[in-house]
Amino acid sequence: MTIENLIKHPDSATGKLAINIHKFGGSSLASSECIERVIDIICRHCQINDIVVVSANGGVTDQLFNLCQLAKDNENYQDALENLHFQLKGLIAQLLNEQNSTYLTKQLADDFALLDSWLAKALEKHRNDILAFGEIWSARLLSAVLNERICPSHAVDARDFIEVVSEQNTQVNYDVSRAKFNQIKQDHQLTIATGYIARDVDGRSCTLGRNGSDYSATIMAALTGAANVTLWTDVDGIYSADPRIVPAARKLHRLPNGVARELGRLGNPVLHVNTLKPLEEHATHLHVASSFDSETSGTEIGKFGFLAKQELSVTYSNDVLIVSSELLSSLSHADAIKRFDPICFDESKALMVIKQEQQKTVSQWCASKVGEVTFKPAAIIAVVGHKVASRGDVKARFKRALENTKTLDILSSTSEHSIICVLPDFCSPELTNLVHHEMTKDAKHIGVIVAGLGNIGKRFLEILPGQIKRQSVLENIHLVGLLSSKKALINTDGISPKQALIQFDKQAKDYDEALLLSWLKHHPYDELIVVDITPSETFSLLYREFFKEGIHVIGANKWAASSSTEYYNGLTALAEQNGSIWLGNTTVGAGLPINFAINDLRRSGDEIHAISGIFSGTLSWLFEQYDGSQPFSNLLKSALERGLTEPDPREDLSGRDVQRKLLILARLAGFTLSLEEIACQSLVPDELAQLTTQEFLAQADALDASFAEQLSKAKAQGKCLRYVAEFSAKDNQITAQVGLVFIDCDDAFANLNPCDNIFKVESQWYQSNPLIIQGPGAGRDVTAGGIHSDLVAICEQLSTKQHQVKIKGINE
The missing domain is CATH 3.40.1160.10 (Acetylglutamate kinase-like)
Incomplete structure (x- = not known):
């Protein structure tokens, strides 16, 4: 304890x-x-x-x-x-x-x-x-x-x-x-x-x-x-370069033991050469953290898998000497390597590179062997990573980064975890930044956790491998977590998207919110994205905790975005305060770019005056099909059998889903609005509202007379029935409602493909001819595609994001 x-x-x-x-x-x-x-x-x-x-x-x-x-x-x-x-x-x-x-x-x-x-x-x-x-x-x-x-x-x-x-x-x-x-x-x-x-x-x-x-x-x-x-x-961890010299240096959240030892050997200012020696025969993990910012996750050193082994870092030293002596090409060479642990060496050229403070002991050793020795000041720059000495791609990139720099040689290290270039002159900050950029520019690792493994979640995972191949911005994302309502599979070394559901079935374990938040708080990635494809209000309440930790959220879940005004404003402020990105393109319109369009108009300086449309694929289908040739209840049961409604069709008929979608769009348009301020017409009579689902379906014909009457009135006026959402902010007055309306039969809202959504946006730029966005408002492919659109958008933003390096005396 x-x-x-x-x-x-x-x-x-x-x-x-x-x-x-x-x-x-x-x-x-x-x-x-x-x-x-x-x-x-x-x-x-x-x-x-x-x-x-x-x-x-x-x-x-x-x-x-x-x-x-x-x-x-x-x-x-x-x-x-x-x-x-x-x-x-x-x-x-x-x-x-x-x-x-x-x-x-x-x-x-x-x-x-x-x-x-x-x-x-x-x-x-x-x-x-x-x-x-x-x-x-x-x-x-x-x-x-x-x-x-x-x-x-x-x-x-x-x-x-x-x-x-x-x-x-x-x-x-x-x-x-x-x-x-x-x-x-x-x-x-x-x-x-x-x-x-x-x-x-x-x-x-x-x-x-x-x-x-x-x-x-x-x-x-x-x-x-x-x-x-x-x-x-x-300091709050080990970085991919000295952050005082390289502002773009990334924190290395996890370092394999061998890589950490090599960084210490080459003079890392935080890891010292002797520190790791006592742990070589133990399973102990070493952590580097800041006492000045103890809640910030530091660097962990230990035995890790694939992801940690991909990390690269760049280090340098201007305090080295090139030692030349015939002794280094003879039988004494191995003795010198063992005794002095040089930074690097070349037996064929009878030379090695040492730290300046070793000069005296090397001189004494050469004298004892009756050999001549010369010392020449030099500098080194090195790339360090797991077994990089045998990775041709890393060596090629290193050489390319140095192609316009005067170098002496790239020499062998006593460790397989570094490639070292010897420089005749001072290693400048400019060179260090250049080499660091070339070696680590694609190294930011982004973890992705998918919550919700229903039809949409499964389709999202099916699409993911192809997206990673097609979209270069996704090259460094790693699927690291899968969550259902009760089970979780978390793997810090990554989960193969192609095998994700199989692995989940075999390896997932029970979890609770405390366990999940504990893991997320100490995740080892540069960035973490939670993809919420659940319908759970309970899970949406975790967004506050995610944003506190700077975790990003893609929410297909509507609960948070349509929560109370106070709670919603608090969430957006918390996300902004901690640098969290919150996208929810699929909360309305599945994959249709209505959220994107509204954001883009506002970002461009436009002012939105009104938003209206048909936002429910279920209600769109019902009223496109309902012409009086059959009772409404028969049509409703047919929609249920086709999987077009919720398991309890009253969820669709209540209008609550449309009401929440209209609230989300109004907020995106920049208006402060609460759910209670949107009038909502339920299509479920009070006497049917309290029944069980089975009882409701057995008595659904009680709906028929009312709908037949509404259809008759509409036809009498030469119009048709549609369930429409309407928001207006004109003449300094805001009105919002969702309900059944009569519309002209040639209206854009009256001629949709079954299940289509349609959105009409009126703005300062789109007045006499409003912007119309129409298309499928539901479906596995379009919804999963919309979530992938958000994933690409977040990764594009994160590709240019810089973390503040927390070092006492620099950031104060």
């Missing part, structure tokens, strides 16, 4: 739950405000037996390094020491009550006395002990705040259990470390562990390098068999 639930139910902290590791970096703990955010994240995301790994509070490690340098240079460090002490005392006072603040401040004073002594008299001996203070203070403070306000916790010093070979070789002795940790951990308390620090086999304090707290977190996962590690940092 989460800490939040524990606070509400303190007696329920029992049972075995999978351990998760949460690591908070220095920027996440830099101030009292930041720490308050961390406390909130712990409350909502941690379980009581989880482990929290912390870095030093932001800036503290740098200040400790500065103190060591001042002491080493025999300069006065007292002012810097006092400033740091004052800063930390202030942080304690801001977060704790008086009693706890006094206790922690006393501990801090003792530490600073020891720190001063070491700086003055034993700097070299205790240098790492000095640097370790940052994490000790951070863990101690966070634990104290949790104990005071939230839940039982205890701070532990990682040097008491993590043992590594040496500071130069930070390989962990897992058996020893695990045994020591098991001795000091305390059940039913949240463990706050220090990152960055450990002890070597001789018991000396050592550090794990800059950003070593990430490494500490994954070491903890390996020690405990944790299910997940979350690195809470100041």
Whole structure:
């Protein structure tokens, strides 16, 4: 259970739950405000037996390094020491009550006395002990705040259990470390562990390098068999390029382990080379998320299927050296590759590319082999993705992107997950943006979930494969979910449209709204579209939750679009606020482009004055056929047998469906209107309205006399009967009604093909000669086609959509 639930139910902290590791970096703990955010994240995301790994509070490690340098240079460090002490005392006072603040401040004073002594008299001996203070203070403070306000916790010093070979070789002795940790951990308390620090086999304090707290977190996962590690940092994930350099960079929601390791090896600013090593033999998944925006989905690293393996990213470095030596073409070549893990190499040319900080160790190695060596500054740019080294199409695109750039060579990597180009000069932001565009321009992945697997839903799925082949804008959509009213099939690696219904029958599982929303909230796609082909009002109520998450909706379902004015306005505002696109071309007229036409007129600057027509295929058919040669009830039963009516024909005869369609069109035309403001004539007498369906059908002949009378009156006037919807906004007065009317026999509404819909739009531009749209208003093909039209329209809009990159200090 989460800490939040524990606070509400303190007696329920029992049972075995999978351990998760949460690591908070220095920027996440830099101030009292930041720490308050961390406390909130712990409350909502941690379980009581989880482990929290912390870095030093932001800036503290740098200040400790500065103190060591001042002491080493025999300069006065007292002012810097006092400033740091004052800063930390202030942080304690801001977060704790008086009693706890006094206790922690006393501990801090003792530490600073020891720190001063070491700086003055034993700097070299205790240098790492000095640097370790940052994490000790951070863990101690966070634990104290949790104990005071939230839940039982205890701070532990990682040097008491993590043992590594040496500071130069930070390989962990897992058996020893695990045994020591098991001795000091305390059940039913949240463990706050220090990152960055450990002890070597001789018991000396050592550090794990800059950003070593990430490494500490994954070491903890390996020690405990944790299910997940979350690195809470100041960015909201891993991107397809450095977003500070490439504004069009996309978040990589899921990264295969091997690809993530290669990004870290090549110097990704978020993934560090050692971080993933402890997880190589474990099923633990690593998450990168922002503590400054904890509700935004981050990046997950683990074992994934097809879709994640298609992702490509571009990285670069201007801090590399080309190493040339005859040693690299001899038997020593393999030794050099193993020892230095070069960025890339070419054995035939006796060269390799290394990071600048490796120059000294490479020089020493060459000297020990009595070989000459030269170093030349260079830069690299690389494309990284699952097994890209063996993908000819990726290599060809990479070369094409660089065809106008001066390059030295494209060299082999020690990993199959990258292709690396060596540049003689600085890799410019312009080049990085160019290569990123060429390599990832078609890489946006859009997930599609289809809700409703009736006749229209099945036809939509049948058409989908052909549409993907014909429409280039659909190349990167993936069918990832199928929903009926009670069953769901969700597959993050995609569902074959051709096999979708077979897979659904075999693999679908029961679900409820909470489970569905939980999955949708954490979907791993750049965009997600829900296609609602249900008639369910209950499902339409989920639109609010979809829009909160920035999910797009194609709604053939009329309920949301014809809901109360307040609710409808709230939905449209919520969709706009969160960048959700909501299309519903098939809510009226099946596949006829009436919604599109109204939107297009308004977008072009036209003003609509009136909308009218025959909006029901069922009523269109009935009144085209009804000429008095047979009773109306016989005709109605014939329509039912042909599948032209709802299972209960009163749904059609009530006019409610036509009333909702007129409301939807009036709102599209820009008018504020409610359902109650549209007069609706029901064709069902009161005495038949309360019967069961079977009772109604048995007594349907009670309709005949009334319809015969209406038909007789119409004929007497040389007219015919039609069920018409009418909306008018003329002379500053709005009127709207749906009902049975007498119309001229040569009227456009009087001469339709059976089941046709017809729409007449009068506007500023279409006055004396109104716009007429006519065609089939129902049917599997036209309705499924209309939904596909909306799908193409959304994907076209999304193809140019840019996400805001959330990085602390850039978007503030």
